[in-house]
Amino acid sequence: MKRVLVLSSSPRRDGNSWTMAQAAAGGAREAGHDVDVAHLADYVEGLFRDCRTCRGADGACTIGDRYEELLHERVLPADGLVVATPLYWYGMSGALKTFFDRLFCYTSGSAPDGETVATGLTGKRAALLIACEESYRGATAGLVTQFQELTRYLHQELVGVAVGIGNSRGEVQRDPGRPLEQAAELGRRLFDIRVTDYRIDTVRSNRVWGRTPESGNGTAPLASATAPGG
Template sequence: MRIVAISSSPRHDGNSWTLAEAAAKGAREAGHEVETVHLSDFVDGMLDDCRRCRRSDGTCGIGDGYERLLMEHIVPADGLIIATPLHWYGITGRLKTFFDRLFCYTAGSSPVGEQVSAALPGKRVALMISCEESYRGATLAVETQLQELTRYLHQELVGVVVGIGNSRGEVESDPSRPLERAADLGRRLFEVRVTDYRLDTPRSNRIWGPQDATASWSESY
């Protein structure tokens, strides 16, 4: 499988990048093809008014590397490792811009809209967060935002790793061993079972092991 690890930190050697590298290492150990990218190498311009900056042929007029990142790296990928430091209890501004500008490439007025919209669903996503606060609530908004983004895109958020640290590389000293957990998640990116039940979802009474897809919801209680 092809995986892209995306670091959204303005620092190229920070803690979120360290987490992304650990997850990428685990994925490579599992035999997957992994590339790592820095958003700052591709994304400069923020989402603007498409009526003002979209070119006459429908292409995006923001002159940075966003389209190259999307079409050459994200679209062909089977899985994504997304890494962000906690900025004001949210994702980085550059990562938010990355998601904002998906609009320009999924809209019907885009010449690649159908291609991008068809390629985004089905990807498996792992989230890495570096944070200097051990308070559990500090990163919940980020986890919720990525959960809803992946659900909207029909992707699967398979796991979240939070590492505590501030100085460069300090996340390695976190006694909860986030680098080990990141590597393990990278190894199992395409193996983690993701469940999102509704009242009428057919499901087995087994969590692990062989699944009986014909079981009704009542048999799970």
């Protein structure tokens, strides 16, 4: 059993991204995981500021909201993170951007617990859920790319992205692309989905899924510079 935090970043508690977050949480529970669901608006109120002017004498952040509680008690203990956001101006919600911005206070080397936070952020599995009005695939491309870089920087594995199309509250349930099923599957298989990110010198087998009945003893030679198979 793993610990999963589903983080909903919409200011609405019954919107489309929240609906997708609930579906992912249900999938993770079906898989037997310990699931925690948090509404970001309950914890993040203050924007990221200049740490040189607002850090306390003990080095702690003085922004008076519950961000530190969210980070230490819910984010860091989680083995997996499922982040849900509406698409705002072709990016993540402002609250979610603030959540990531304020990590700098802990990762810049000046916070008293910075090393603990940095270590606790790494090694997690992550999934992204996006609710947006446009079906145009480019609408979410920037956000997906940003999230890929965020997880790469934090040494996390991004296992998948689900996009739901809708505007009115709950309308995402009518999307024929079945984003709620996709979100549930991401939650269900968060720790099972195969994630690969090869470099030219990566030592790997020439088989993606391992031994098959046709592959004999499965001792195919390793390939360090082969292109993906067609």
